[in-house]
Amino acid sequence: MEMNQYLEVFIEESKEHLQTVNDALLKLEKDPTDLTIVSEIFRSAHTLKGMAATMGYQDLADLTHKLENVLDAVRNEQMSVHTDMLDVVFDSMDDLEWMVTDIASGGEGKKDVQRIVEKLRQIENGESPEEQPASSEPESAGGPVPTAGVQVDQFEQTVLKESMDKGYNTYEITITLDENCLLKGARVYMVFEQLEQVGEVVKSTPTVDVLEAEDFDLEFSVLVITEAALEDLKERILKVSEVQSVVIEPFKFEEETVAAAVEEEVLEVAKPQQTAPEAPKQAPKAEETQNSQKQTQNKTIRVNIERLDVLMNLFEELVIDRGRLEQISSELNQPELQETVERMSRISGDLQNIILNMRMVPVEQVFNRFPRMVRQLARDLGKEVNLSVHGAETELDRTVIDEIGDPLVHLIRNALDHGLETPDVRKASGKESMGTIELRAYHSGNHVFIEISDDGAGINRDKVLDKALSNGVVTPEQASTLTDRQIYELIMASGFSTADKISDISGRGVGLDVVKNTIESLGGSITIDSTYGEGSTFSIQLPLTLSIISVMLIEIGQEKYAVPLSSIIETAIIQKEDIMYAHNKKVIDFRGKVVPLVFLEDVLGTPESERKHENHYSVVVVRKGDKMAAIVVDSFIGQQEVVLKTLGTYLTNVHSVFAISGATILGDGQVALIIDTNALIK
Amino acid sequence: MTQSQMEETKVIVFQLKNEEYGVPVNQVGSIERVQHITRVPNSPDFVKGVINLRGIVTPVVDLRTRFGLEELEHQENTRMIIVQMDQMHVGLVVDAANDVIDIPQEAIEPAPEVVGSVEADYIKGVAKLEKRLLILLNLDKVFSNAEVKQLQSVEG
Numbered sequence: 001m002e003m004n005q006y007l008e009v010f011i012e013e014s015k016e017h018l019q020t021v022n023d024a025l026l027k028l029e030k031d032p033t034d035l036t037i038v039s040e041i042f043r044s045a046h047t048l049k050g051m052a053a054t055m056g057y058q059d060l061a062d063l064t065h066k067l068e069n070v071l072d073a074v075r076n077e078q079m080s081v082h083t084d085m086l087d088v089v090f091d092s093m094d095d096l097e098w099m100v101t102d103i104a105s106g107g108e109g110k111k112d113v114q115r116i117v118e119k120l121r122q123i124e125n126g127e128s129p130e131e132q133p134a135s136s137e138p139e140s141a142g143g144p145v146p147t148a149g150v151q152v153d154q155f156e157q158t159v160l161k162e163s164m165d166k167g168y169n170t171y172e173i174t175i176t177l178d179e180n181c182l183l184k185g186a187r188v189y190m191v192f193e194q195l196e197q198v199g200e201v202v203k204s205t206p207t208v209d210v211l212e213a214e215d216f217d218l219e220f221s222v223l224v225i226t227e228a229a230l231e232d233l234k235e236r237i238l239k240v241s242e243v244q245s246v247v248i249e250p251f252k253f254e255e256e257t258v259a260a261a262v263e264e265e266v267l268e269v270a271k272p273q274q275t276a277p278e279a280p281k282q283a284p285k286a287e288e289t290q291n292s293q294k295q296t297q298n299k300t301i302r303v304n305i306e307r308l309d310v311l312m313n314l315f316e317e318l319v320i321d322r323g324r325l326e327q328i329s330s331e332l333n334q335p336e337l338q339e340t341v342e343r344m345s346r347i348s349g350d351l352q353n354i355i356l357n358m359r360m361v362p363v364e365q366v367f368n369r370f371p372r373m374v375r376q377l378a379r380d381l382g383k384e385v386n387l388s389v390h391g392a393e394t395e396l397d398r399t400v401i402d403e404i405g406d407p408l409v410h411l412i413r414n415a416l417d418h419g420l421e422t423p424d425v426r427k428a429s430g431k432e433s434m435g436t437i438e439l440r441a442y443h444s445g446n447h448v449f450i451e452i453s454d455d456g457a458g459i460n461r462d463k464v465l466d467k468a469l470s471n472g473v474v475t476p477e478q479a480s481t482l483t484d485r486q487i488y489e490l491i492m493a494s495g496f497s498t499a500d501k502i503s504d505i506s507g508r509g510v511g512l513d514v515v516k517n518t519i520e521s522l523g524g525s526i527t528i529d530s531t532y533g534e535g536s537t538f539s540i541q542l543p544l545t546l547s548i549i550s551v552m553l554i555e556i557g558q559e560k561y562a563v564p565l566s567s568i569i570e571t572a573i574i575q576k577e578d579i580m581y582a583h584n585k586k587v588i589d590f591r592g593k594v595v596p597l598v599f600l601e602d603v604l605g606t607p608e609s610e611r612k613h614e615n616h617y618s619v620v621v622v623r624k625g626d627k628m629a630a631i632v633v634d635s636f637i638g639q640q641e642v643v644l645k646t647l648g649t650y651l652t653n654v655h656s657v658f659a660i661s662g663a664t665i666l667g668d669g670q671v672a673l674i675i676d677t678n679a680l681i682k
Numbered sequence: 683m684t685q686s687q688m689e690e691t692k693v694i695v696f697q698l699k700n701e702e703y704g705v706p707v708n709q710v711g712s713i714e715r716v717q718h719i720t721r722v723p724n725s726p727d728f729v730k731g732v733i734n735l736r737g738i739v740t741p742v743v744d745l746r747t748r749f750g751l752e753e754l755e756h757q758e759n760t761r762m763i764i765v766q767m768d769q770m771h772v773g774l775v776v777d778a779a780n781d782v783i784d785i786p787q788e789a790i791e792p793a794p795e796v797v798g799s800v801e802a803d804y805i806k807g808v809a810k811l812e813k814r815l816l817i818l819l820n821l822d823k824v825f826s827n828a829e830v831k832q833l834q835s836v837e838g
Contacts, residue, residue: 316737317737320737559720559721603723604724605723605724606723645738645739646739647722647741648732648740648741648770648771648772649768649770649771650741650770650771650772650825651722651725651729651732651741653770654770654825655725655726655729657722657723657724657725658723658724659723659724660722660723663732665734665737665739669718669734670718670720671720671731671732671733671734671739672720673720673722673723
């Protein structure tokens, strides 16, 4: 079967469903009696199962099927939610995720799911998952004696029994196909379709897989729960062509004793539920829920990110040409041309906004994976933690989103591992035993901020300093001049680790220095605030997008450079006599603040600067956090939108270059370098 | 026949001073004429800067400076060989590039202790072809920053 064209959709949607289930499970853990959550999980699992079966991923379908059974039991209030059960469910989610990832990377999604399926089956049957399988269960060994062609297990039997109590009819239908029937599988499908319009097929003999594979003779039986009358069913099935005969009988239960035993068992399991406040009634019928799901869907289309990247690249070319046109038109000074170019610039500006917006993705995509991770880590570390997430709807460019995940994972791990104390330590210091980790995202100007704060132990300033001194990260002379914040930031220096013992969580040879580097390579920055004993906050500042930025073009000697507009406060011209000296360094008074002068020609070693003879300086005042610097340049060329390009792996990895964060191509086709103002401010 | 073809290496031959060098053709993206180079401040002296190579900003290394030869003004024959390695694109400025030849495996000999003016470290081997002597470069070593770091630590 040609499935490739659906594969992408399948993977995409499977991931979405897994995420939904994951999120809902975490919600459920907090509020185990909310059956609407269970229904939500059930719906997603059900869809996933259907998709997996259609695509032929049997292991995936099997596991989801078992999961669905457990959920169904919960949904029908035959079983209550408890931690052991959730653990197994989470485990099976891990397996499902593994399989989907495997499929996404070209594998077949095959995994031995026997063990986990067995665990799920035990839960489904109300056993504790620790108990040993089947043999310890006499009923299943004996097995219910079938009254007819369709065999039902205990669980199905309770479902049947319950639906009968609720006034549904259960029928056992035996269908015989015509001898000359060519496409038996298709007929079976049509019969099922007819039945599912009025009820639900609980079980079939032979199983659906066998039926689909056309691996049966001419006869098959199904067990149906429906509100419809017997005659109606018969009529519907006979409408399907090539059906020879239909026999419908009400389903008969076998010996009362088995049923009673089952009931008892179910009651046992359901007990804790009774103490809970009135739980919502039985979830609506499957068909209805499907409809409501459809209504909430937005009118959107899925676009392959690669296509968006191509669009972006093409647009970048356009931005470069636009720059060139603007240059030509200002040189030619021809009104008609200027007018057209201005118009074009405006339109392409609008277009740029649209394209950039199209690439904006809520950080939710990254944040989503954290609750699960935190739950697992907290268990591994024996800590109690409450993760609260704010601003998940904040949007960032897709390219930034892709890069920011790993650093955040690292910081959250760090907060859990080194930040939060164990419950008894917390209690001893008068805190609640449950710690809090807060994850917050918000927009501010041209930037997005992401903060990770914890109410843990905070950073021990002296310990950090000691370690930095012994590791040679700072010299004793430097140490005496450092502010607290600068000391905290030492933990991000390369080769630094404050952990006394290497733990499984963060002792993987990757330190915070990698986090810092990743963030800085994205054009962002990270700062640390901490109060010893009360907790720490890691704050990350990121640019909205990586590819097109506004810059101020400046000139020094014969060379042109670009300064990102986002870091510029303003440009100014200062007289030489206004320059003052502090610590033998040139500074100016800028709106009441003392701001150091940075001579770019010295930093960059520019040949032949001509400015020497003038009696004033052109400066660009830039900031990094709350610190400022005035960069002295020869002249301003003007503001321009440029496409950010990297300097190439060679100049970024092999020979890293100081004070240059990237490059761009100007209208004349030449390369201009982008100044990293952050590096200029100490 | 197929066997012997397998054992031949196709190389791009270029000239530096009066010696001929070779790099495997599969590592060469293109050969360009010299165009405007934007200087990159604070980079090693053999990094001449970056160029706009059809929309990709590509660093340019002057091989003469890299190998410690005297610098030469760019001339009519000066070329940039764009080489690729592990996602890395670098342009190499050479005196001239004008030949593509097949070198049979048996013509390649390990690098002698010292060959001409270039440190043996860069050299993968030499190929003797009748009267020509080709120096085969080890681009890994040409790009590596080992002794650059050394230089910096001496300066600092």
